[in-house]
Every structure is written in C-alpha cells, then in structure tokens.
Amino acid sequence: MKEFFLNVSRYPRYFITFLAGIFYSLYEWVRPTLTNRPTLIALIGILVTGFLFLTFTLQAMLGITETGLTPPPVDYF
Template sequence: MQDLWNTVSKYPRLVAGLMVGVILFALAPLAPLLKNPVTAVAVIGFFVAGFAFFTFTLRAMLGI
C-alpha cells in the first residue's frame, strides 16, 4: 500500500512538468521575434489583447 501512495504522490510533479514543457515548447518559436523591438511590441500587445479578451469574455459569461 505504501508503494501505491508513493507512486500516486509523483503524479502532481509529472503534470506540472508536462505543463511547463508544453508552454515552453509553444513559446519557443516566438523567442526570435522578441529580439526586434517592433515585433516584440506586436507580440506583447497580442498577448495582452488576448488575455483581455479572454478575461472580459469569462466575466460576461459568468456574470461577474
């Protein structure tokens, strides 16, 4: 029974590592764009606008 809980306790670390790896893999192609100031502003603006859109949409859907 101890082996079971030892194995189960490793899953959160596995999931966290998997999520970090996927995020790093997804953002790696954007790294060269951040070297040019014009494209860096555009990329950062895109992320800010996307986050704002996502936030406002959720607030409207949930009635917050």
C-alpha cells in the same frame, strides 16, 4: 496501498514538468522573433488583448461583473 499513494503523488510533479516543457518550447519558438522590435510590440499586444478578451468573456459568462446597468424591474400585473 502504499504503492498506490506513492504513484498518485508523482502525478503533480509530472504535470508541472509537462507544463514547464510546453512553456519552454513555446519560448524557444518565439525567442528569435523577440529581437525584432515591431514584432515584439505586436506579440505583447496580442497577449494583452487575448488576456483581456478571456477575462471579460469569463466575467460575462459567470455573471460576476458589476456594471451598475441593471434594468428597472418590470411590473407585469
């Protein structure tokens, strides 16, 4: 049983290493384009727009947005 928990405790470290490798490879792939200023500005704009799109979509899907635009109650009878 001790070996089982030792093996399971290795998975978070593997996951963190895996994610770090993905981000590093993406950074190395994008790094040559960062020297060109218009490309850098476009890349930052795309990242900000994507983050905002994801944020607003999740807020709308989960219903955690408080807009104050609730419709008035409908009286059916």
